[in-house]
Every structure is written in C-alpha cells, then in structure tokens.
Amino acid sequence: MKILAYLLLMSASAVSLQTSPAMAAAHASAADARAMLERAVTRLNDVGADKALAEFNQSAGPFNTGELYVFVFNLKGVYEAYGAHPGLVGTDVSDLKDAEGRPIVRDMIEIAKTSGHGRINYVWLNRADNRIEHKMSLIELVGDHVVGVGYYPG
DSSP states (O other), X not given: OHHHHHHHHHHHHHHHHHHHHHHSOXXXXXHHHHHHHHHHHHHHHHHOHHHXXXXXXOTTSTTEETTEEEEEEETTSBEEEETXXXXXXXXXXXXXXXXXXXXXXXXXXXXXXXXXXXXXXXXXXXXXXXXXXXXXXXXXXXXXXXXXXXXXXO
C-alpha cells in the first residue's frame, strides 16, 4: 500500500511539473512591443500630446496591456506618461539607472536625439514576476517627446 501511495504521489508530481511551464505567462514579443510603439506614435501625431499622453497614462487603456505599456519623457528626462505608474508623471528621471548602474534615460535621450529612434537593452525589475531581468525598450522621438515601449526578451 505504501508503494502504491508513493507511485501516485510521484505521478502527480510529474504531471504537475510537466504542466507548470505551460501555465507560466509568456513574455510579450518584440513584434508586440513594436506594434504598440507604432500605435502610440501614430496616436501622438494624430490627436496631439495632451490627449495622447492622457491615454498612455490610463492603467486599463489600450496602451497598457500585460507587461507592455507606453512611457514618454521629454528631452530633459521628465516623465510625461508612464503607463505602469501614472503617478510618476512630472518626475525628473534623467538620472535613473538600471540595476547595473547604467544611466538608461540619458542613454535613451541620446539615442533619440542622434538617430530619432532605436533600442536599448538594460536590466530591470519585471513587476509581473518580481525578478530582475534583461529588458529591451524600443524608442522613438516625436517632436520633443521620447516615446518608448519595453519588453523582456526572455
């Protein structure tokens, strides 16, 4: 009887281990982030900064889905929109560094000023699973707004 109970326990454990990865949430893809960034840039150009920034700051809006959200800061590094934490709008993040000490906002501004668009890889806390992970943000300069969407490449 003990052997039967042991085999049942081991079988249940094996099934549980096999199904856990399938139940884990998948990260958004680079294509998902690119599509959201393109929608955000289009929206900003179509309706203007005031309306678009208000939409980007809606926690339950179309520019904040799962781990993807739009962020915008001006060329001085002040948040104008931050879908993950709209309460930070108006905060100067020009000196913000990633988990490895890299000045990511300054780097994003530099990329935006020199190329008009680009991407940056950095180390960031993934709030979905509370782990430090590599993150990639795609950015684009629209007027004097640095618009971005980040994703975790996995």
